[in-house]
Amino acid sequence: MNAIRPSLFLQRALALDAAGSLALAALQLIVPAPLARTFQLPDALLLATGAFLCAYAALLLWMRQAAVVPAWLVRLVIVGNVGWGISCLGLPLLGVLQPAFWGWDYLIFQAGAVLLFAVLEAKGLQQSQPAAIRVPAAVPAHD
Template identity: 40%
Template structure:
């Protein structure tokens, strides 16, 4: 059995997603002005995404805790993570904001983390898709 097919794999990935979002969101809210100054990102963007990330962290933690895993929701999360990565790329390359090198690094790091999480979420969903479907019952 592959690591991706482990019964706890998706739960652990969702806990990692929740933790990374909670940490990022909390930092963006606790240090909005210093981060805005350091990165060139607007304070309002840091505050808004910080609040979203904290709310999302709660939802991801709920999904991680659920048994059985809410596969459809985790699939939506994976798609959302891809969307977040695309949004990060758009922010870096097409927003017209004067991001500092730290700003590019902050946004690029988020994009890389969510891409890795989306990949792990898809791998876990693929590896466990047959286990999640009830098969024919054998009667003795």
């Protein structure tokens, strides 16, 4: 399946992921220093991931409204969400981050949310129909 027509379920899952991403991005970009102090997470990490989430949400919103989407792109979003969830838990467990109690809660919440998004998007991908993409015939070269 090279391209799909996103199912209504996938469109809604993408919209939910975009909304959550934008909310988190806004929080991290508007008040990074207080969050960094409260959660004991690096403010540079909060700013960088907040900026990334803005671009990511824009991609999700484009995918949500597109009539045809590359199936690989949906799979990439799913794998990315799983990776984000693993990172939220793995970085502190490996000692890369030393979050405070509330920082752990923040990371666990994010991990749960993105893993849920991955499951919903995978289900939506399964419900989507293949899309035939017309590729123009090759134009013969003129000598």
